[in-house]
Amino acid sequence: MKIIADENMPYVQELFGELGQVELVNGRTLTPEMVKDADVLLVRSVTYVDESLLALNHHIKFIGSATIGTDHIDINYLNYRKISFANAPGCNATAVGEFAFIAMLELANRFGAILKDKVVGIIGAGNTGSALAKCLQAYGVEVLLHDPLIETLDPREFVSLDELIDRANVISLHVPITKSGVHKTWYLFDEDRLNRLKVNTWLLNCCRGEVIDNQALIKVKSTRPDLKVVLDVWEGEPKPMETLIPFVEFATPHIAGYSLEGKARGTFMLYQALMETLCMQADKDMFALLPSFSIEQVLLAGELSEKSLLQLCRFVYDLRDDDEVFRTKMFEDPAKKGLINLSNDNSFDLMRKNHKHRREFSALMLANSGQCEVNWLLNLGFSGVGR
Numbered sequence: 001m002k003i004i005a006d007e008n009m010p011y012v013q014e015l016f017g018e019l020g021q022v023e024l025v026n027g028r029t030l031t032p033e034m035v036k037d038a039d040v041l042l043v044r045s046v047t048y049v050d051e052s053l054l055a056l057n058h059h060i061k062f063i064g065s066a067t068i069g070t071d072h073i074d075i076n077y078l079n080y081r082k083i084s085f086a087n088a089p090g091c092n093a094t095a096v097g098e099f100a101f102i103a104m105l106e107l108a109n110r111f112g113a114i115l116k117d118k119v120v121g122i123i124g125a126g127n128t129g130s131a132l133a134k135c136l137q138a139y140g141v142e143v144l145l146h147d148p149l150i151e152t153l154d155p156r157e158f159v160s161l162d163e164l165i166d167r168a169n170v171i172s173l174h175v176p177i178t179k180s181g182v183h184k185t186w187y188l189f190d191e192d193r194l195n196r197l198k199v200n201t202w203l204l205n206c207c208r209g210e211v212i213d214n215q216a217l218i219k220v221k222s223t224r225p226d227l228k229v230v231l232d233v234w235e236g237e238p239k240p241m242e243t244l245i246p247f248v249e250f251a252t253p254h255i256a257g258y259s260l261e262g263k264a265r266g267t268f269m270l271y272q273a274l275m276e277t278l279c280m281q282a283d284k285d286m287f288a289l290l291p292s293f294s295i296e297q298v299l300l301a302g303e304l305s306e307k308s309l310l311q312l313c314r315f316v317y318d319l320r321d322d323d324e325v326f327r328t329k330m331f332e333d334p335a336k337k338g339l340i341n342l343s344n345d346n347s348f349d350l351m352r353k354n355h356k357h358r359r360e361f362s363a364l365m366l367a368n369s370g371q372c373e374v375n376w377l378l379n380l381g382f383s384g385v386g387r
């Protein structure tokens with residue numbers, strides 16, 4: 001069995017190696033010739049799988065995408081070909097939720113605000129939006145949810161988009177990209193909606209770049225410095241609008257979901273799905289693959305202030321590091337005295353490929369001296385809180 005997999009998926013050899021020959025490839029440059037002999041194809045969101053990619057392959061059995069979304073997969077064509085397909089919904093939800101939560105703590109620290117005093121609106125209440133809501137509610141932050149696609153089936157309380165914009169001090173985007181229909185998300189935040197944001201609103205996008213009209217964002221930010229923006233995703237990836245970056249408080253190259261646990265979980269979910277397709281027993285353990293965390297334990301000696309909470313989160317993931325790398329890559333040639341045009345190199349993808357995988361809160365073991373209330377830290381996701 002020949003298994004072709006994106007080179008940025010971790011633990012492929014460990015999980016799939018016993019099933020056949022594993023070949024790792026650049027997912028963004030995959031061609032029909034490269035996959036013509038594949039029995040199994042494992043991709044991420046950078047690979048569009050359709051009839052043209054599979055034109056030379058007449059025997060492929062299984063295609064897996066280690067992603068939540070499937071907008072890069074022609075599901076109808078796979079069904080027509082009777083090719084088994086699996087994706088990995090929720091695999092990186094915790095990572096994205098924690099990324100957005102940490103970004104909010106960083107913004108609060110930078111601008112002398114208190115996150116707990118904010119009202120946070122979450123647009124898209126699926127896996128990643130719910131993971132963020134879990135963090136915020138554990139910390140005691142008021143949360144507003146908007147998701148017209150699930151609100152009639154979900155017992156949680158939802159608000160309209162207009163109400164969310166009117167009430168929220170912080171807005172975080174967690175929707176798939178859809179280009180048509182009543183609830184399309186393409187340019188959901190156009191110039192009009194961006195201008196309607198309350199004074200001093202924080203806007204975070206960790207889903208798809210085109211949910212915000214990036215040209216409109218440049219225009220609005222030019223006249224409204226009160227708006228604070230965090231972008232992990234960019235219109236036109238992997239060629240973001242470099243003129244937008246100076247207007248962004250924290251800028252990263254689509255790595256919000258890049259925790260080691262999240263990426264391993266995505267690969268592992270595909271392994272489980274393939275084993276089921278092959279009617280074989282899945283006998284691997286995902287957690288056995290993960291390395292020990294670099295910090296064995298943190299002792300809590302008293303109640304945590306918001307600044308102390310941020311310091312604790314930084315043990316697990318320091319967002320400032322990725323922001324600095326992103327900006328450094330953009331200015332890496334001082335002789336140009338300006339921004340490097342990412343359309344002429346692979347900076348964006350290289351940053352993703354070389355990203356040092358962070359861990360999730362659960363990797364950090366906390367010990368309690370008995371001087372503080374710790375249940376909320378458990379609910380936030382940290383492990384081992386006790387005396």
